[in-house]
């Protein structure tokens with residue numbers, strides 16, 4: 001895992017190039033958690049942003065596999081943003097990181113690997129509550 005900054009943690013997948021680009025990811029070898037769920041987002045409204053939450057325990061890696069997207073990350077005291085384009089570079093989003101997905105393009109496809117199965121109770125969707133909890137973390 002590469003650390004570009006305190007908040008932006010990028011993961012580069014191995015790529016096989018022959019008559020296509022083939023990227024692959026294996027739990028533990030490339031992904032720092034056991035993958036329990038995948039989901040993907042397509043056809044997002046380009047005028048709307050998404051996210052605006054943090055997870056209590058869930059860890060995730062976002063791959064933009066088509067188009068582009070900007071992700072804003074916030075640990076309660078610092079904010080950083082990163083633009084993902086269609087490559088084999090994924091963005092690791094740890095638990096307790098508030099994240100916002102902005103600048104969806106018409107053709108953006110986001111593939112997400114998650115460490116937990118879906119549980120709405122794992123979400124903090126209130127920013128003030130998030131800030132309060134995040135500031136308790138030493």
Ligand code: T46
Nearest residue numbers: 037039041050051052053055060062099101112117118
């Ligand atoms: C995240 C970002 C990157 C499910 O029922 N199962 C699922 O696995 C997921 C991901 C969502 N849902 C339901 C929950 C909501 O009723 O789908 C609805 C839309 O979810 P949400 O508004 O949280 O979508 P985004 O795009 O804001 O966030 C999603 C993930 O939910 C979230 O965990 O980190 O993508």
